[in-house]
Amino acid sequence: MESSQLTSATATELIDLLEGETVSSVEITQAFIQRIQAVDQKVHAFLHLDEEDMIKQAKSSDERRSQGKSLTRLDGIPVGLKDVISAEGQPLTAASKILENYVSPYDATVTRKLKEAGAVIGGRLNLDEFAMGSSTENSAYGPTRNPWNLDCVPGGSSGGSSAAVAAREIPLSLGSDTGGSIRQPASLCGVVGMKPTYGMVSRYGLAAFASSLDQIGPFAQTVEDAALLLEIISGHDPLDSTSYPSHVPSYSRELKAPLEPCKLGLPQEFFGEGMDEEVRKSIDLVIEFYKSKGFEMVELSLPSTDLSIPVYYVIATAEASSNLARYDGIRYTSRSEKASNAIDVYAKSRGEGFGEEVKRRCILGAYALSSGYYDAYYLRAQKTRTLIRQDFDQAFEQVDAILTPTSPTPAFRFGEKSDNPISMYLSDIYTISTNLAGLPGISVPCGFSQSGLPIGMQLIGQALNESKLLSIAHVYDQEHNYGRKAPSL
Template identity: 55%
Template sequence: MSLTELSLHDLQQQLQTRAVSSVELTRAFLSRIAATQGQVNAFITLCEDQALAAAEAADRRLAAGDAAPLTGLPLAVKDIFNTAGVRTTCASKILADYVAPYDATAVARLKDQGAVLLGKLNMDEFAMGSSNETSAFGAVKNPWNPACVAGGSSGGSAAAVAACQVPASLGTDTGGSIRQPASHCGVVGLKPTYGRVSRYGVIAYASSLDQVGPLARNVADCALLLQAVAGHDPLDSTSVDLAVPDYLAALGEGLAGLRIGLPREYFIAGLDADVQKAVAAAIDVYRGLGAEVVEVSLPHTEYAVACYYLIATAEASSNLARYDGVRYGLRAEAAQGLLDMYMQSRGQGFGAEVKRRIMLGTYALSSGYYDAYYLKAQKVRTLIRRDFLRAFDQCDVLLTPVAPTPAFRLGEKTADPLQMYLSDIFTIPVNLAGTCGLALPCGMSGAGLPIGLQLVGKPFDEATLLRVAHAFEQATDWHRKTAPL
């Protein structure tokens, strides 16, 4: 097995025993990226010189015995995180040449622990998409089948891990943007509870829904990365001041007596047969591990997609108003006056999906429609959150599919936005409820594509979520399968 196929924990051990240096490790991953980037298109910006300099510094720390848990480990982050001195594009023409003057808190915490940043990963433009086809830098391709999507919006973050270009990465999840691509690419992806990880320095899409989380090859690696970035940040007013538990220590606890809830609204007609079979088999595994399986109800699930696409687009309309061609980003040439400059800059800089969502959100917030749409959606959101809290009175975690189907073909849904939006029907409610969710591999389709299982935990109970996921992982081999890239 090559270095690039090893897990984060295996690489950590290799570095700590000095079996390999961080520079050697970094060069190995840079070589892997060079060999596979043309097939996957997971990276937007590669930071080769900075990465090697950071690796040299990490080797000095390791030699001095001053190593943190991530010291010397190569990682990459979605191109939505501000990174000092490195361009941050959000996969949009409007920010194609923007170089951030500071690090996002999550990035700063990775660097403080000695991680080596290899580069910035491709995504749907401004995180708006479910297939990573809206990127101004081209679609990300699925390492299991380059004719299929990697999922979105954190498609680059998932594909880079699946393609062994990085051992782990950071993404963001607004309506499923970590969990859905993790499922499609056969890796583990965690969306923490809203407020668990700082959003400071993350370019905003929908501020009440966005959350930062890790993607990795296994649950323990996700726990390691979450440990590094979680915790209160005074720079983020939505960051919650709660103690961060030891996520790795909780992994080994058994499942005896644990209750797993199956929401009846998530096991619906139209669910792909391969997905249904894989999830049913996963439920049987949990029964065999001693967990009690109970049926629960989340009755307002049917309103989640409509609710999400009012709230998220309204917040996007507000957040993206700052891109006007004045202070930073693209400025249209030869504009005739200020208003024309605004219109041309935004018209040239934003892609079709971003424009669609800005218009939807602006309409929902407009005079005469605010109460009918945005305000009503917020009331429905409260009902959805109450559904989850009531369900957790009956169980410790929920178990559902991640997506209705395995990864679909590139271009299959681009002409039908509604069908694309429905790709996230099982993940969106978790964001609306503000709780935590995790996707992990649980099977393969007849076409040889990964299928993911979603686990949903109580607010700020990522420790239990990781423990339940780890138990399944230890009882199965799905996470050990690698893409045939």
């Protein structure tokens, strides 16, 4: 089989090939490594690739299969990790200079689960430094480029994870989503990306940005593939106190069950100013499609929506200012050579090691937590967060899921927003409230702009009901398959 046929296949198709013994995991893995070698100079999705280790894992998988001892359906399928997810013996830079020389001595829980499932852990994927950004322009190691147009950003912060799947460099990948960092780049790169309910996937081993918002989730070409990966990584973890003690259904199997048409909510606050016309047209077509399938559209209001960006930038930065304090130049992080005393070690190592956006957010967050300002900022933001959550609770009394665009615009050009933090922050306007409410959200490709850039729609579901959310998304995806279209590179 041609190498390019393998790399353009979905994970589900690759599984069929493996199960039919048409190809081996080694062949699949080699095909993707060749693809990475061929196109990643242009895309720059990968920060690190350990080809030898990947082949070794693939060989083990093939041996298991030949003995009839495959671990799960995912056995032998390569999965890339955003470079904030720990894998034993692999570097973890979080796209920051300060972690340039750090190698993780342990596996994140998701990494362990993937290994236990037999997946081939492949490559460290680029991101905005410490997952702070919406374009990967904040990577200390250079930006990732959008495979559909190399002059455009892939979105962020999980831009490497989305671009790698879009560029067919890897069939599946994991990212993390704090305010839209999975869904927005999925939308901009034309792939499926999902943020599960807060607590569904263990955060143990994920270098924290904002603990109460971070959640790991899958990238794939199709909803079906995303479901497959999600069911492997989900589930209660005794190492994460915020992980949910709930049963994980087989999402990929439940997708196959017929879905009764249900109600989708259209929040008026998401359809106002600032939305690109082409995006609006695509979403209108999605609405028409669901209507044709018997779904009912319900216009509703999420009145606290306009507070979500300020609330987010208080809570996320406050938590980040504390979470990032450990990168101090004392032990495993790079120490400034200019430091001559203890205070210097902190100040200069952090000053030199962190990029501008990270510093900006740490300062903002430390300010919001300062004595005398805490009540006015952090405490008030937490109270407002409750209002945002209540908005969604009320909405879900009427509807089964909420349909919105994922991003107000298709991919923007490099530099277009990087000088204006506020306009960059606004690119997450449709995704942020989902994190504040702890709800699951998925971005599914739903068309292309005239200039050939992907457009994505977002479906927001009820907490802990990823099954339903995936099923609703699958109804659309299986008939449109926009994520299966590959860019020419």
